[in-house]
Amino acid sequence: MQIQSHLGSTIAMAFDECVENPATYEYAKKSCERTVRWLKRCKAEMERLNSLPETINKNQLLFGINQGCTFEDLRIENMKEIAELDLDGYAIGGLAVGEPKEDMYRVISAVEPYMPKDKIRYLMGVGTPGNIIEGVSRGVDLFDCVMPSRNARHGHLNTWNGIININNKKYERDSQPIDPECDCPTCRNFSRSYIRHLFKSKEMLAMRLCVMHNLYFYNTLMEKIREALDNDEFNGFKEKYVDLLDKRI
Ligand SMILES: [Zn+2]
Numbered sequence: 668m669q670i671q672s673h674l675g676s677t678i679a680m681a682f683d684e685c686v687e688n689p690a691t692y693e694y695a696k697k698s699c700e701r702t703v704r705w706l707k708r709c710k711a712e713m714e715r716l717n718s719l720p721e722t723i724n725k726n727q728l729l730f731g732i733n734q735g736c737t738f739e740d741l742r743i744e745n746m747k748e749i750a751e752l753d754l755d756g757y758a759i760g761g762l763a764v765g766e767p768k769e770d771m772y773r774v775i776s777a778v779e780p781y782m783p784k785d786k787i788r789y790l791m792g793v794g795t796p797g798n799i800i801e802g803v804s805r806g807v808d809l810f811d812c813v814m815p816s817r818n819a820r821h822g823h824l825n826t827w828n829g830i831i832n833i834n835n836k837k838y839e840r841d842s843q844p845i846d847p848e849c850d851c852p853t854c855r856n857f858s859r860s861y862i863r864h865l866f867k868s869k870e871m872l873a874m875r876l877c878v879m880h881n882l883y884f885y886n887t888l889m890e891k892i893r894e895a896l897d898n899d900e901f902n903g904f905k906e907k908y909v910d911l912l913d914k915r916i
Pocket of ligand 1: 845846849850851852853854855880881883
């Protein structure tokens with residue numbers, strides 16, 4: 668908590684145990700109890716730190732993390748317990764660790780009714796555009812993931828028609844941008860064939876251009892989701908994009 672306080676971030680996360688998947692019920696139950704004990708200590712320490720005159724961000728927010736593996740009763744029991752602590756936001760942790768995506772969606776749906784309505788909900792470590800759309804449809808506000816940047820470094824690029832692999836031979840003489848619908852600096856200035864050439868030449872610029880594109884894509888995705896929610900068009904948006912954006916083309 669002291670390290671996070673010194674970083675001065677807007678949000679600090681409580682310390683938790685992210686249990687490996689699969690885990691036994693017995694272990695998951697004990698682990699949840701431990702995570703709640705840690706959370707209470709984190710909260711007390713955060714309050715102390717935020718009251719000190721030398722603290723960089725005295726308004727630093729503390730989020731608790733819901734755990735319980737894929738056991739719905741443990742998830743719900745844990746959520747009820749941490750909701751009582753009146754934290755600034757609540758995260759669902761311990762998902763996207765190799766379980767089938769149906770299990771992830773089932774756990775989110777089970778635990779969501781017990782998350783405070785007026786606090787930010789954060790799904791940790793998720794995910795593909797399709798996972799994000801499914802998360803939003805179940806009431807999640809916030810996400811984080813290495814996927815857009817890590818995939819970009821391997822030439823796996825998100826487009827509004829699905830995922831392309833820029834290393835494929837078919838892009839060798841393709842003068843189009845990665846995604847003709849994208850306004851990012853990469854798509855405005857460089858062609859698929861040039862970026863593919865940079866990868867083949869092991870030129871670092873390839874990774875930089877592709878990371879810029881994928882991050883821009885994810886930001887635009889969130890923008891479009893917010894817009895669809897504001898205009899009451901989210902169901903149509905979901906239907907159109909939830910499978911399309913995760914498809915390899
Ligand atoms: Zn782009």
